[in-house]
Amino acid sequence: MEIDDVEAAERRDSPELSEVSWALREVNRLTDAVNDAVTRRLGVGHNETLALDILLQSPEAMGPVELGNHLGIRSASATALVDRLESSGHVRRVRHPTDRRRLIVETTDSARRDVLAALLPLLTDVEAIAQELSADEAAVVTRYLRGVAGAMRRFSTG
Structure with a gap:
């Protein structure tokens, strides 16, 4: 099943969610793929x-x-x-x-450097996207993401 098919099925079951929530859901879905890429790059x-x-x-x-x-x-x-x-x-x-x-x-210090090096292409792309935001847009996105992080923290510990 393609991600588009997955999202389409989820949208049918939860039509009340906003586009912002669906975009974040897509980011969450891609986390496993990012972890797989880091695993390959680290060779572990x-x-x-x-x-x-x-x-x-x-x-x-x-x-x-x-x-x-x-x-x-x-x-x-x-x-x-x-x-x-x-x-x-x-x-x-x-x-x-x-x-x-x-x-x-x-x-080890090398583990930190290796993990950061494995993530650097993604972080560089994400930073380029962030640099396209105005200061006001960046503040709104930051507030939203910090709020989401808090909700995720509460969900995972509750």
């Missing part, structure tokens, strides 16, 4: 890309087991995943700062 597997994303965004240190819990995989699989990321140079295992008995997984 899908779970490795998801793990890097979790680790790069997490404000808290986590070990392989916690990482596995976030990914919905078993402890042994999480350990193997961390082994692969470590051998590729994307993460390292270090002692927990306050509990020396525990190991945590930390991303």
Whole structure:
């Protein structure tokens, strides 16, 4: 089924949504394709890309087991995943700062650079589109996107 067919079917089921909402729905649908492109560019597997994303965004240190819990995989699989990321140079295992008995997984500086480099063509295109907006338009779009991010955060934690 083509994306146009998917959207057409969704529109029949939810005709009350605005064009703005449909445009955002299309962006959300394309997220998986973007993640697949990043995975290819990094030369790692899908779970490795998801793990890097979790680790790069997490404000808290986590070990392989916690990482596995976030990914919905078993402890042994999480350990193997961390082994692969470590051998590729994307993460390292270090002692927990306050509990020396525990190991945590930390991303390397090169992992950050590699992820950013993989995303740079997309970010460059998005920035070019943003530069076409007037200051007032940019303020409206920013307010809208921050509001959407808040709604998504509430939805995902509620």
